Every structure is written in structure tokens, then in C-alpha cells.
Amino acid sequence: MTAKELKDKSIELRRKTLEIIYNAKAGHTGGSLSIMDILNVLYNRIMNVSPENFNDANRDRYIQSKGHSVEALYTVLADRGFFPEEDLMTLCQYQSPYIGHPTKGVNGMEQNTGGLGHGLPICCGNALAAKKDNSGVKVYTVLGDGEMAEGSNWEAMMFAAHYKLDNLCAILDYNKLQITGSNAEVMGLEPVAKKLEAFGWAVKEVDGHDYDALIETFESLPFEEGKPSFVIAHTVKGKGVSFMENNIKWHHGVPSAEQMEMAREELLIKEEV
Amino acid sequence: METKEIKNEVLLGKPNLEVFSATMQKLAETDRGIMAVTSDSRGSGKLVPFGQKFPEQIVEVGIAEQNLVGVATGLAAMGKKAFAVSPACFLTARSLEQIKNDVCYSDNPVKLIGISAGVSYGALGSTHHSLHDYAVLRAINNITIVAPADNFETEAAIRSAAEMETPVYIRFGKKAMPQNLGSIDFEFGKGRVLKEGSDLTFVATGEGVWPAYQAALKLEEEGIHATVLSIHTIKPLDTGLIEKFASNGQPILTVEEHSVNGGLGEAVASHLFQNGFRNKFKIVGLPDDHTVHGSQVEIFDHYGISEEGLTKTAIELLK
Numbered sequence: 001m002t003a004k005e006l007k008d009k010s011i012e013l014r015r016k017t018l019e020i021i022y023n024a025k026a027g028h029t030g031g032s033l034s035i036m037d038i039l040n041v042l043y044n045r046i047m048n049v050s051p052e053n054f055n056d057a058n059r060d061r062y063i064q065s066k067g068h069s070v071e072a073l074y075t076v077l078a079d080r081g082f083f084p085e086e087d088l089m090t091l092c093q094y095q096s097p098y099i100g101h102p103t104k105g106v107n108g109m110e111q112n113t114g115g116l117g118h119g120l121p122i123c124c125g126n127a128l129a130a131k132k133d134n135s136g137v138k139v140y141t142v143l144g145d146g147e148m149a150e151g152s153n154w155e156a157m158m159f160a161a162h163y164k165l166d167n168l169c170a171i172l173d174y175n176k177l178q179i180t181g182s183n184a185e186v187m188g189l190e191p192v193a194k195k196l197e198a199f200g201w202a203v204k205e206v207d208g209h210d211y212d213a214l215i216e217t218f219e220s221l222p223f224e225e226g227k228p229s230f231v232i233a234h235t236v237k238g239k240g241v242s243f244m245e246n247n248i249k250w251h252h253g254v255p256s257a258e259q260m261e262m263a264r265e266e267l268l269i270k271e272e273v
Numbered sequence: 274m275e276t277k278e279i280k281n282e283v284l285l286g287k288p289n290l291e292v293f294s295a296t297m298q299k300l301a302e303t304d305r306g307i308m309a310v311t312s313d314s315r316g317s318g319k320l321v322p323f324g325q326k327f328p329e330q331i332v333e334v335g336i337a338e339q340n341l342v343g344v345a346t347g348l349a350a351m352g353k354k355a356f357a358v359s360p361a362c363f364l365t366a367r368s369l370e371q372i373k374n375d376v377c378y379s380d381n382p383v384k385l386i387g388i389s390a391g392v393s394y395g396a397l398g399s400t401h402h403s404l405h406d407y408a409v410l411r412a413i414n415n416i417t418i419v420a421p422a423d424n425f426e427t428e429a430a431i432r433s434a435a436e437m438e439t440p441v442y443i444r445f446g447k448k449a450m451p452q453n454l455g456s457i458d459f460e461f462g463k464g465r466v467l468k469e470g471s472d473l474t475f476v477a478t479g480e481g482v483w484p485a486y487q488a489a490l491k492l493e494e495e496g497i498h499a500t501v502l503s504i505h506t507i508k509p510l511d512t513g514l515i516e517k518f519a520s521n522g523q524p525i526l527t528v529e530e531h532s533v534n535g536g537l538g539e540a541v542a543s544h545l546f547q548n549g550f551r552n553k554f555k556i557v558g559l560p561d562d563h564t565v566h567g568s569q570v571e572i573f574d575h576y577g578i579s580e581e582g583l584t585k586t587a588i589e590l591l592k
Contacts, residue, residue, distance in 0.1 A: 110350070112378050112379040120343075121343020122343050122350065125346055125347015125355070152339040152343065
């Protein structure tokens with residue numbers, strides 16, 4: 001898909017994500033809107049994974065380390081055809097497989113996540129196995145910025161650089177907010193690019209909502225041969241709905257009927273000027 | 274059921290740890306999917322020769338146990354037979370969330386190998402003891418928990434683990450153990466009857482089995498006939514076998530190198546009590562207290578996990 005097509009799709013994906021959260025009266029709204037464009041590009045342009053090849057050992061792997069933003073992933077997977085979209089209206093219901101964090105009970109999910117700091121170590125194992133098998137498989141993960149305080153991420157970062165896992169791409173959803181407040185208030189992460197580079201990763205910074213930039217960034221993987229790649233995606237929590245943007249209230253806030261109607265109005269596909 | 278003559282002479286074998294590493298080498302000869310993942314623990318895991326012979330099949334993660342289990346998970350998810358090898362104390366405490374989420378909840382068939390388990394590190398102290406591992410892992414679903422008693426059970430357990438498609442935890446120590454205390458039948462979840470007697474039943478696991486066996490031989494001299502069961506698989510528990518030897522009402526004495534809280538003893542007691550059994554019952558293990566300092570043997574002796582201690586406890590229980 002072209003950047004323009006993906007961008008148009010993102011508006012619909014955001015609206016659907018909000019609809020399922022509104023219906024379930026639960027979900028991680030801000031973070032789901034934050035990572036939507038990244039997932040849209042990965043699943044619809046970059047990764048070699050589809051409902052048709054999901055049982056093929058040589059598919060690319062995506063593990064969502066920030067498991068709480070699962071509503072965005074569900075929406076993208078449904079749109080990609082992994083399961084019927086109407087299934088998502090059971091989100092968080094009794095005995096529904098569509099729970100509040102990724103689980104393998106849902107077609108298209110690679111691993112169960114939700115505890116933070118778990119995705120990157122597993123991706124390291126995936127990427128190392130792919131290297132040993134010369135399979136050409138690429139491995140992707142999205143991490144939250146608050147999640148970067150988990151020590152296991154830094155253990156995995158040392159590992160990925162040591163084993164030269166240039167088939168691994170970690171993406172930081174850098175919206176700079178976490179549940180209590182800003183990263184800077186809760187646990188300072190800066191200078192994050194320098195830290196990642198010092199850990200032996202090749203790093204690129206990108207506007208996480210700019211489709212041309214995201215595509216260009218992902219199409220240039222690996223950024224450096226013999227190094228794992230880290231994409232620092234500058235994002236906006238709650239992106240796409242004006243009253244949700246950059247407001248920690250929407251970390252797991254659920255819209256009221258009135259707010260949902262306002263959000264729907266904002267999320268209409270508009271022709272670019 | 275097989276009955277067994279009393280063996281007064283037990284052939285001493287190697288440490289189960291060495292049997293583990295030798296078995297890994299044998300498996301890797303024919304299976305390129307076998308991977309040993311270590312946390313600067315290839316020396317303690319006796320895996321240096323393995324690493325030299327199969328450099329592509331050993332993965333070093335450094336001293337980073339959370340990443341150890343995460344990486345092993347990622348390898349297993351890609352079809353490798355990943356054995357995460359680390360001292361049991363760190364493996365089952367520091368990486369507990371990875372075991373719970375990445376391995377068990379996510380259904381990844383990682384083989385978790387807890388080396389130098391229990392109080393094997395002796396005088397190095399409680400930081401290095403694992404007296405909690407059965408308890409914490411018993412409370413996590415989708416994992417088989419194994420503590421082999423002798424060299425035979427260790428090799429059989431490692432071979433079985435390689436073929437498992439569900440998570441498994443196997444722990445053992447580094448002190449020489451008997452070659453084989455019983456028959457050559459092994460299956461996860463099926464206990465072994467090492468000796469049969471109608472006065473008392475020892476239900477033991479791991480390195481608690483040998484002292485129980487020795488005590489049973491000693492009791493024989495006193496005219497007391499004891500059964501000895503090696504319950505190498507703590508979960509799933511061989512409840513059928515335990516019920517069989519509880520059904521005549523004889524006292525039951527459980528033996529384990531673990532806290533008396535949450536281990537084999539409580540698992541057996543819970544099953545029997547809930548199923549109407551009211552046998553006299555004693556759990557022998559490490560008490561809910563700071564562990565005394567000393568070698569593994571001294572610690573075992575201190576808490577009565579020994580021929581002498583178990584003989585005495587058995588006689589008390591029979592009064």
C-alpha cells in the first residue's frame with residue numbers, strides 16, 4: 001500500500017479501535033492511538049506476515065512488548081484478515097479470546113504479553129534462531145517508553161548487540177507519557193538515543209505518525225550491518241482525537257457516548273488539500 | 274506392580290549434574306535442534322565440553338536470568354529444543370515472571386534446568402539455596418516439575434524433556450548420587466517403587482530419596498518394613514501410586530530438599546486429605562526458618578534428612 005492509502009486507512013483503524021474500546025468499556029486508548037501508524041505500516045507494507053503464511057516457519061515475527069495497547073493490534077489484525085472484525089465486539093467479555101493483552105488464542109498473535117519487559121528478550125531468541133537457520137526471518141517489537149525502565153530490556157539489548165542481531169528491529173513508542181505522568185517525571189529516559197547507541201544498536205529517530213518517514217525508515221533496515229536496529233518513533237499519546245492527545249487521563253480512559261461521538265466526527269476520512 | 278529385593282549395597286554413581294551434561298552431549302550428537310542456553314553458568318552446568326563440541330548449540334546470555342528465559346522462549350518458539358541452564362536459586366526466583374508468562378502461559382516448550390539445587394551450595398548461604406522452587410512452580414499451571422533421585426532418573430528425565438512439547442523444570446544437585454535405586458522404568462508423572470513394606474511409606478523426591486532409602490534399610494534391621502517411593506515428578510503428582518501405598522492406613526513420611534511449605538509433602542498431604550485418607554503423616558524438609566550454615570551434608574543432617582534422622586522420625590511416627 002502507498003503512504004497515502006495507509007494514511008487514509010489509519011483514520012478508519014483509529015475509529016474502529018475506539019469503537020471496540022467504547023463497546024467493551026475497557027482498553028488502553030492513548031497507547032493504542034499512539035502505535036497505530038507504526039502497526040499499520042508494519043502489517044500492511046513491511047512485514048512478511050499474513051493470514052495465509054501465519055503457519056509458515058519463515059514468516060516475519062511481531063511481538064508486542066507493550067501488550068496493553070492490544071486494541072490497536074487487534075484492529076490491525078482484523079483489518080488484515082486474521083479474524084472477522086465483528087469478533088472484536090467481544091473484547092474483554094466473559095470467555096472471549098479477545099482479552100486485554102495479546103494472547104496466542106487469537107489468530108495472528110505470536111506470544112502472550114502484558115507483563116512489561118518481556119517482548120525484547122523473546123525477540124532476541126527468535127532472531128538468534130533465525131540467524132542460525134539462515135531463514136531470512138525478521139523480528140519486530142514495539143516497546144513503550146515507560147517500559148524502558150524494566151531491566152530485562154537492557155539485558156536483552158546487550159544480548160542483541162553481542163550476537164549482532166541485525167534481523168531484529170525494536171521500535172520505541174516514544175509518546176513520553178506513562179500512567180503516572182511524563183517519563184521525565186516518573187523515570188527519566190533521556191538521552192535515550194545515546195543510551196541505545198552505547199548499547200551497540202543502530203538508531204534512527206522518526207516521526208511515528210509520518211507515513212513517508214516510517215516507510216523509509218523500515219525499508220532501510222538493517223540500519224547497519226551486524227547491529228540490531230532501534231527506531232525511536234516520536235509519537236503522540238491519543239493521536240488523532242484532539243481531546244485525547246497528550247493527556248494521561250486517556251492512558252486507559254474510556255470515552256463516554258458524547259466523547260465517542262466527538263471522536264467519530266474527528267475521525268472522518270478527509271481528502272488531503 | 275514390581276516388587277523389589279532389598280539392595281543392601283547401592284552403587285554410587287556420578288553427580289546428577291554430570292549425568293545431565295553427558296546426556297546433553299549424547300542428544301546433541303544427533304539433534305542439531307538441542308540448544309543449551311546459559312547465564313555464565315556453563316562451568317557450573319558442566320557444559321564446557323558441550324560448548325567446545327557444539328559451539329553452534331550453546332548460547333551464552335551472561336549473568337542475566339530474565340533474559341536467559343526470554344531468549345530460551347524465543348528459541349523454543351522457533352522450534353529449537355531450548356534448555357535454559359542456571360542455578361536453581363536464580364532460575365526460579367529471578368526469572369519467575371518469565372517462567373510464568375513467557376514459558377507457561379505462552380505455551381512455549383522450554384526446558385528449565387535448575388542446577389545446584391536445594392542446598393547444594395551449602396555454606397554459600399541462602400542466596401544460593403533454592404528451597405522455594407517446587408512451591409512457586411506448583412502454583413503456576415502448565416509446567417511439569419521434576420527432581421530426579423539417581424543417575425538413571427536424571428538421564429531419563431533429560432531425554433524425556435527433549436521430546437516434551439510442554440514446559441518442564443528439572444532440578445538436581447552436584448553431589449554424587451546412586452547409579453540406580455530401582456527399576457529401569459521412567460515416565461514423567463509416574464513414581465518409582467524402590468522398596469515395598471507394609472509398616473510405613475516414605476514418599477521422597479530428588480536427593481531426599483537416597484537417605485529415605487538408607488533409612489528404610491536401617492529400619493529393616495529393626496524389623497520395620499518400609500516402602501520407599503521415588504516421586505521424581507512433583508507435578509503432575511502420581512496420586513494413584515501414593516494412594517495405593519496409603520490405603521492400608523500406614524504412616525506416611527515425605528522427604529524433600531525443599532521448604533516444608535509448598536513442596537512435595539504438602540502436595541501429598543493435600544491430595545490424601547481431600548480424598549478421605551487420615552494416615553499419620555510427617556513432612557521432612559527444611560523448616561520455615563533461616564537455614565543453618567554448613568555443607569549440604571551438614572544441613573541435611575541438621576534437619577534430619579539423613580539415614581539416622583529419618584530412621585528416628587519413622588520410629589517416632591510409628592509410636
